Amino acid sequence: MPVREIAKMGQPVLSEVAKPVAAEEIPALGSLAADMRVTMAQAGGVGLAAPQIFQSLRVIVFHTRRGAPEAEAQVLFNPTWEPMGPERVTDWEGCLSIPGLRGLVPRYAHISYAGLDGEGRPVAREASHFHARVLQHEIDHLEGVLYPQRMDDLRNLIFESEREAFQNGGATNLVE
Ligand code: NI
Numbered sequence: 001m002p003v004r005e006i007a008k009m010g011q012p013v014l015s016e017v018a019k020p021v022a023a024e025e026i027p028a029l030g031s032l033a034a035d036m037r038v039t040m041a042q043a044g045g046v047g048l049a050a051p052q053i054f055q056s057l058r059v060i061v062f063h064t065r066r067g068a069p070e071a072e073a074q075v076l077f078n079p080t081w082e083p084m085g086p087e088r089v090t091d092w093e094g095c096l097s098i099p100g101l102r103g104l105v106p107r108y109a110h111i112s113y114a115g116l117d118g119e120g121r122p123v124a125r126e127a128s129h130f131h132a133r134v135l136q137h138e139i140d141h142l143e144g145v146l147y148p149q150r151m152d153d154l155r156n157l158i159f160e161s162e163r164e165a166f167q168n169g170g171a172t173n174l175v176e
Pocket residue numbers: 094095096097137141175176
């Protein structure tokens with residue numbers, strides 16, 4: 001389970017629409033998912049999408065709560081989501097492909113999502129807040145979208161190192 005190189009913003013793979021995975025391919029992609037988990041853990045992330053390790057496939061790994069141990073990382077193939085209600089929440093996000101920066105990003109507060117798990121079984125769940133934000137960020141990666149493209153105001157795209165200069169408290173550590 002080697003740690004893989006993480007693609008940084010500017011790499012074309014991060015702007016591509018990733019390819020769906022056929023259900024029968026999932027067993028063979030177990031090692032990709034395992035590499036994604038260890039790469040995410042080593043980088044201190046809470047989510048990672050396959051394009052971030054130069055694989056243009058619809059695969060994500062993610063945590064559903066803050067501070068979760070590595071063993072709790074979930075994997076989902078061909079994930080989709082939709083909002084449950086209009087409520088949106090703005091919070092800080094980071095991205096392992098955009099190291100050092102943070103941005104204030106509006107996301108739906110409540111969503112439903114679906115996909116296939118590591119054994120190819122259908123998964124359908126509801127998620128709120130942190131869990132919902134991670135899913136929206138990761139599935140955006142599969143569409144070639146990075147979080148700055150979701151921001152309302154690019155004045156809130158800042159270096160992590162400078163955040164405390166004007167943002168007192170409320171800092172989260174959400175890096176995907
Ligand atoms: Ni990201």
